[in-house]
Amino acid sequence: MRLTPTRAALALLTAAALATPALMAAGPVAAADEPAPVTVVTNDFEDGTTQGWAPRGAAALAPSTTVAHGGSASLAVTARAATWQGPALDVLGRLALGTQYTISAWVRPADGAAADSARLSVERRSGGVASYDQVAGNTAVTAGGWTQLTGRYTPATEVDFFSLYVETAGATGSFFLDDVSISYVPARPVQTDIPAIRDVVTEFPVGAAITAAETVGAHGQLLARHFSSVTPGNALKWDATEPTENTFRFTDADPLIAYAKAHGMAVRGHTLLWHNQTPAWVFTDPAGAPMTATAADKELLLARLSNHIRTVAAHYGTDIGVWDVVNEVIDESQPDGLRRSPWYTITGLDYIRTAFRVAREAAPHAKLFINDYNTNVPAKRDALFNLVAELRAEGVPIDGVGHQMHINVDWPSVAETEAMIRTFQPLGVEQQITEMDVSIYRANDESFPAPPADRLLRQAAVYRDMVALFRRYAGDITSVTVWGLADDNTWLDTFPVTRKDAPLLFDTALQAKEAYWGVIGRSSPSASASPSASASPSASASPSASVSPSASASSGPGAGCSVSYRVTGTWPGGFQGEVTVTNTGRQALTGWSLGWSFADGQRITQAWNGTATQAGAAVTVANVSWNGAVPAGGTASFGFLGSWTGANSVPAAFTLNGQACG
Structure with a gap:
């Protein structure tokens, strides 16, 4: 689901504990001998050339000695007419499929340039079709100082064009680039002497949200070993599948579905409709003006929606057995609990009715879900319940409710989560945990150079207790999906602020964490002592990582x-x-x-x-x-x-x- 607004999570006050196996505490574990990093690209611009970097768009590039991060030279980037214009480096043939690379670059805005955010991205093309991947998310940069952009990237598909580039978020001022490096650490083998999650948690499919990077090399081995379903994280969203009207592309999603079929894994389709990651043209009338709540605009918008759903759902047919038909339509701050997105302001509830009815026609075999976050919050939970009850009473074919469960080490409590599940039982719908991750952070102003041991233990307790709860309610919960495979690729590294998070079951080296052992309900081999009472989630703890300290x-x-x-x-x-x-x-x-x-x-x-x-x-x-x-x-x-x-x-x-x- 990503790129969502900050979540002001609410909390109830009653805690409940489950009778689950004790989670053993472990102190810091000495790192195993790691292979030395291998550097494949380095640019310091000390030789007075651009070292292979070329202009993207109208930008101009030139070696400069005005400022430098290291040494005496850098690359000056000027004459930018748009935020996407800047320096680009051709890396075709220089990076291997399935290898995870750490990419780093230092950026400094020119003196007098406005404060902005910069990011590292990749453009790749196959058969003339372009795709874009983010390596390092928006990072604040200001004149007068150097800022490091760094992230991990795994090439996952054969391409005929492959370029790394630097762009900005809001301004087009000049900047300097220096000390670029691309390196990798030889992968450690995937652990095969630990139980597979899919073999231990058998009450329902356990899945992971994936990108193409999770389907190759060691990532692909880890995914196939532990998980029985997948969710394409972004590849099925509107901007990826229909970027311009009636021009459909499935370049990003097709390989993920093919991987799932080859490994006997179920697929959750995410998502046919969302207020984010929807191209602007969808809400623009034939004259190019923003749509309003007129009969003509409503008719056109619903026709576009119907065409999109029919085409995307038909392309995958029975390969996708569950669809998140609509995503994040609740806003509990509104009197009626409904999000005031363009979908709603133009069509009222008819966009939801249309989406589900067309999805049923296009995919009669599939289970159709409405999906949202913070559904453990009473106000949001109840608004979603009322909406689903109203629409089902009208005959709208909603088969299930998806609970995203983007949570943290202190929030929510098991009691709140159980109340969430029990609320929807009277509707007789399936419930699925669709996007679970557990941030190690309690507040936006926290940032750790490495995950503290006590946070990882607390995280493990949360996973342990939540999964035990879901297994207790296996008659209602029909699938559980974590939002990512391992900590090397998580959206929480850039949301709600840029910092390294560790919210998943496997670490950046794809090795099992304490959280993994919590999920399977066993003590880890490194366990040494019993945890303190604080290791269990409590309703009196602070909410999600998107809020400030308590x-x-x-x-x-x-x-x-x-x-x-x-x-x-x-x-x-x-x-x-x-x-x-x-x-x-x-x-x-x-x-x-x-x-x-x-x-x-x-x-x-x-x-x-x-x-x-x-x-x-x-x-x-x-x-x-x-x-x-x-x-x-x-x-x-x-x-x-x-x-x-x-x-x-x-x-x-x-x-x-x-x-x-x-």
């Missing part, structure tokens, strides 16, 4: 009560909080009302497990019907969303039923 405060015990107030997530203009009230008195409470004042102008915009009112700075949250009774020593919890500007301090004092609480 802040917490507790008042001391007072007249029969104590309060824990935590900021569990922060994003521009908004935050999420959770509050737990403990009855420290001797008498049970038959109802409660908690009060406090915000010091910085914060406003509560939504609450759950409590009824919130606010007058100026004063906030009151009262119990709801199911959590008003609090026995002596018991607790009641609620959560909320709020807005803030400038500061977001924790309230200094609380009252419970009018009396001071600590």
